[in-house]
Amino acid sequence: MAQRIAVILLGLICSSLAWGQLEIQVTRGIDNPTSIAIAPFAWDGLGTSPVDFAQIVDSDLARSGQFSPVSRRDMLSLPTSKADIFYRDWRAIATRYLVIGRVSKGTQLRVDFALHDVERGIELFSGQVVGSESEARMVAHGVADAIYEKLTGIPGAFATRLIYVSVTRNPECKDFYRLTVADADGRRPIVLLEGRDPILAPSWSPDGKEVAYVSFESSRPAIYRQVLATGEREQLTNFQGLNNSPVWSPDGKSLALVLSKDGSPDIYLLDLKTRELTRLTRHYAIDTEPTWMPDGKSVLFTSDRGGRPQIYRYELATGKVERVTFEGRYNARARVAEDGRNVALVHQRDGRFHIAVFDLVTERLTVLTETSLDESPSIAPNGSLVIYATKRGERSVLGAVAVDGGVKFSLPARSGSVQEPAWSPMLSQQ
């Protein structure tokens, strides 16, 4: 009897480990972040506002490392319309820009916002974001995106999502894996798949509606796709040997992936409609970690055919393979920015593994991080930040760094490890 109770208790302990959501810790911003104030938005609906819209915009802009939002405590007034603005109140606290807004609710939420230049005392621009109440946070992120684009010239990527794998360890039980999707600020995590078998290599479809990943649930690695909205999933490949690294083509019609069924790991294409497999690389070395160029015409991949892992490019039309990286003894896991020029990758230097960016045009490689066990870089869809996983103590945490190395922040989970982040594409408003 005592033994049975012990087993039940052990089961409870093993399953109830808190894994929590991601927290964001900005470790370094740019040297002169721009001061901006986001006054609390007015709420025209009944009861209380579903979310604090202004606070979300504030946090987004702060997290970019390029802005230094004014604390609400320091605000001398709280305007919600143009008529309420006294620019001297904002000049007094040395803020450069002011954002005001008003949220109304009909069948949907609607945020009307405006950005003001405090020094010049004028409105720079105004806009609107519309969305459902259940997506209130995403509506707020949409406001942040618009403000960011207006002030930096680069489209914001705040209204996007992340997938990652969260792992909790307990000496008594096997590791427990959760494939999780969350907003880009780490909030609203949703578990897509969980279990005691490893989950790897998640990636997004170009329309942001599906993910592909590798799961060991069949006691061997196999590739699956899953629709986010419905949870509907399908096993795509389950060959002998490796089934790994599924990545969607930019047109959404095929997946590049890795199979070793024909002797050694090689890159293959799977046509999602016909389910036809086409073999791309034929080499006895390890060919793995494919990623698409944004024009869909070639695939970069990692290969150790030259002795140690380096990045190569496979041109689909000709089947030609050429080596891309030459600096350093280990370059792997490339991810290409939407501009088709910057490639984030893992680069080994002096025995340490850093995230680096390789410029395909200048062929220059720049190391972005100082941590030493970095892996799995993923570039934000606006090309601004690279999110990645790194080891801290005995856990894995996520980090993010600007492509120019200027901004850094980390996203540890409250407990357990977080690894294999993948940043969503730009998402259309629902």
Add this chain to the structure above:
Amino acid sequence: MTTKNTLGKAAAAVLMAALVSACSSNAAKEEAAAQAAAERAAAEQAAAAEAAAAEQRAVEKEKAMMMAEKREEKRRLMDAASAAGSVFYFDYDSSSLGDDVRAAIDAHVALMMADSGNVRLEGHTDERGTREYNLALGERRANAVRDYMVASGVPAYRIETISYGEENPVAYGSGESSWKKNRRVEIK
């Protein structure tokens, strides 16, 4: 009718008569002889059965001895394989088998050759480098062990290989003391 025939018929008749008279007086003799023969046959049969049984017992005894020897041998092989351990270690970024690893695998091969049953080879790496490349490196290690076993005579269909890459470490620290424990192939 020829003369020969008549003579033959007569001879046959005379013979028949002699036989009939002989039969009636031999009948009792024959019966006694038959009975004796039957008893002799029975005795022979019994003796043969006894001999066969004895031979059978001898064969079974030999068989039992052989089986005991075989069990003993298998136990010895199992002990040897157990002593060799079920984990084989590797150098950093390498899938080559050291001499000590080969000797350990030899013990498992010997057991497999004396036995039926399949094994599963699970390949692992330490945490350094990228996850997906490490999944391939783990497979390379498991394949190296498999290829050595096949070259030593184990049929390939009895060996299953799988890689976990860096996903299933036994040690979670960052440093060579943890890393070297994770660079391994496990035989199950």
